[in-house]
Amino acid sequence: MGRSPCCSKEGLNRGAWTALEDKILTAYIKAHGEGQWRNLPKRAGLKRCGKSCRLRWLNYLRPDIKRGNISHDEEELIIRLHKLLGNRWSLIAGRLPGRTDNEIKNYWNTTLGKKIAKSQPSSASQENKSSLAEQPAKTRGLSDSAAAADHRSKLIRTRASRCTRVVIPNPVTLSLPIENTPATAVPPLRRVDHLHFTNQPPKNSDGDEEAYYSEVPDQGHYYKGTDHDHEVETVTTGIFGNGDILNDWPVVPGINFLEDDDAILDLDSLLLDSDEWP
């Protein structure tokens, strides 16, 4: 059986696109819109595979593509997003208007990766979670099996998903012995509006740290991933409009991750031993 290739390879052009091909593709998409990539070459009169047309359009011909060097600000943002998301190039590109995933991937592989490797010299005794997340295990020269073991033992964010509301447990609250701490003893979650995240949770009038949650749909988003050390989901707070990424927090296992409006604050689930934290 097996899946048929996306296109018949016979008689199709490969390699660099010519100006004429670009013109034909652009004109066709302007007239008929994107999509139907498989049929597009035939209809447009191009001797190209549909995938090739799609790639050419998305990475090069689209009118909103930003040309030119990556600015310092963009570079900073890429580094921050990569630290957060790993090699999720399309997600990273989504935060950089006019830049394509391919461009960012290339930029990372040719420039930023090296730059960061230089600034963070590897040390066998001092492994850095974020630097490990920067490269897939395979490209770090590990075998498949070693890569699998590596994947299990390190923090690797998989398939981040965007959320607008999360519950962030308070480390102080969590450090209370569970058996002596009935759910009623958990301070009420405080909604933090106009949130400005820092590494410190908000404090109450007595100066004690509180558990809290936030809702900042317009200012930024949260990304959840997986901490394979602890088999728990993690959430990174604060990817704000200016690209700041402020902190990672674990999401308590079993807690509802509030991707929609059906927010349920499960107080019991906040009673997690702080030893569980990464």
Next chain:
DNA sequence: AATGGACTCAACCGCCGCGGC
């Protein structure tokens, strides 16, 4: 000026998830 290694980046490949049937 010639050459060869390093670098860049557009393009390709293979895989995956999703939706339709």
Next chain:
DNA sequence: GGCCGCGGCGGTTGAGTCCAT
């Protein structure tokens, strides 16, 4: 539920370019 087509993604390749010698 399984198959299949399609779009999308990340990893890799290789032609072209740059640069040091």
